[in-house]
Amino acid sequence: MTVTNDHQHMLTNYITDLFQVLLTGNGSTKVQVLKLLLNLSGNPAMTEELLGAQVDSPFLSLYDGHVAKEILLRVLTLFQNINNCLKKESHLAIQPTFTKGSLFFLLYGEECAQKMRALVNHHDVDVKEKATIIPKF
Secondary structure (H helix, E strand, C coil): CCCCHHHHHHHHHHHHHHHHHHHHCCHHHHHHHHHHHHHHHCCHHHHHHHHHCECCHHHHHHHCCCCCHHHHHHHHHHHHHHHHHHHHCCCCCCCCCCCCCEHHHHHCCHHHHHHHHHHCCCCCHHHHHHHHHCCCC
16 A cells, blocks of 8 residues: 555554554564555655654654664655655745644654764664765754
């Protein structure tokens, strides 16, 4: 359902639940949920729904340097995809109102910015490169 954009809108009501599963699942569950979220994040029509999802603050722990590389690269790609979609859709100038506790507030808050700065010095070159190319607003 998420490989093409045709039916992704049907998952809009479940995005917050997907983030909850991401936070509570084991390593392989996290990878599977991230695959789904990555597919959604590549679709500009889903950007607002993703950014508006209520996501618990422990989500930011996925951006810690000790997280498994497979997971870390996927959450960095998620952030990168959302940024790319915002640019394509020119949402940078017209930001919708997102509520506190939304993915928007987590990704574009100071705590995440600090984690990105730390990842620029990560020991793994792939992580370092991915963290470096994520533009900040």
